[in-house]
Amino acid sequence: MQFDFPIFSPVEQINPELFEQKGLKLFIKRDDLIHPLISGNKWRKLKYTLLKAQSLGKNHLVTFGGAYSNHLLATAAAASKFGLKAIGFVRGEAVDNDTLFLCRLHGMRLIFTDREQYRHKELLFEQHFGNDNDAFFVNEGGASIEGAQGCAELVQELPMVYDHLFCACGTGTTAAGILNGLSQHHLSTRLHAVPVLKNGEFIGEEIQKFSNGNQNFNLHADYHFGGYAKTTPELISFVKEFTTATGILIEPVYTGKMLYAIFDLASQDYFAAGTNILAIHTGGIFGLLGMKEKFR
Structure with missing residues (x-):
């Protein structure tokens, strides 16, 4: 078995008006570009x-x-x-x-x-x-130790040190891997995990299970919009507006909820001025296929 394509994705900065007003910088790690189908x-x-x-x-x-x-x-x-x-x-x-x-x-x-x-x-x-x-x-x-091991490698690709790093969570494996990667590279970056399912507080335990109890993260469990693959008109509007404004396609199951959380927290002055924030685009664009009617 030969792995004949690299696992690497670029980081790009976007400049929403909200973040400019707050003195914040927002970057996106484009893991959605790794592969057309085996993405993120x-x-x-x-x-x-x-x-x-x-x-x-x-x-x-x-x-x-x-x-x-x-x-x-x-x-x-x-x-x-x-x-x-x-x-x-x-x-x-x-x-x-x-x-x-x-x-x-x-x-x-x-x-x-x-x-x-x-x-x-x-x-x-x-x-x-x-x-x-x-x-x-x-x-x-x-979800596995091996899965977390692969996600940890994301950290070594980062071109700079960020104050905060956000990712969406379904099982906690990706967040645990990133947390491990931050520890391995002795980075003080704070991880923020956004569960996409209702009652997602248990994700915190899953993250610690695959990261040896590391607690250098925050869990934002209030951005599930009703549960896994559930949406609201507000979330759908956010996904539409973000995609139109940036040219970066997102979906409302994972990355859409995570980015909504970042924008909402920024509007509440959760981040200090001068903060660098990195959002992980974990792919999953095909999740849009089951939601086409919601975007009409």
């Missing part, structure tokens, strides 16, 4: 997972996600690129949509699973693939 934190979380599978002689990835899962699509694309088989357990009733079409197009076989069974992922894996010596369990969203 998905490739970072898959890198060492795939290397572990390789070291164990496994060539059959078995993973999990919802019907519009960016992780399923990224895993399907990565498996296709590197000559692996891929199976995706899809939460809920059988459906057909653009994301799953792309998963199938890349050769992923999909198994639709009711929500109760889906909660027991390790059991599902054992029931279906326990006797398959080639099968390798890949947790939903790439």
Whole structure:
């Protein structure tokens, strides 16, 4: 298995009027540009997972996600690129949509699973693939120590030291990895994690689980807009206005909520004047495919 493209993304500064008024500088790490389909934190979380599978002689990835899962699509694309088989357990009733079409197009076989069974992922894996010596369990969203290890490498790409670093959170793996990276490079940058699901306070424990209890972060759990993949007209308007003003495409599931949090905190004078803020664009643009009606 050869990884024949670099994992690197540029940082660019944007200049919203609000931040100029407050004396703040806002930068975006464009992880959405890493790869068209294996974009953002998905490739970072898959890198060492795939290397572990390789070291164990496994060539059959078995993973999990919802019907519009960016992780399923990224895993399907990565498996296709590197000559692996891929199976995706899809939460809920059988459906057909653009994301799953792309998963199938890349050769992923999909198994639709009711929500109760889906909660027991390790059991599902054992029931279906326990006797398959080639099968390798890949947790939903790439959540794992290996996933955090890949995300930690983001820090070494940064061109300068920032006062604050923000990322959206679904499992906490990306935030934990970045936190580890900041520690490894002895940076005082404060990490801010924005859970995108309701009652996301537990994300703090997940971050510490993959970062050896490091607590150099803040959790902003009030920007979920009703729950995972939930939106409001206010959030949709923000996504539209941000994309129009910057030319940077974002979606309302992850990066949109994280950036909304930054803008809202800035409006409340959360940051001192002269502060440098870095937002991580974690990709996931295909999440827009399930929300087209909301943007009409």
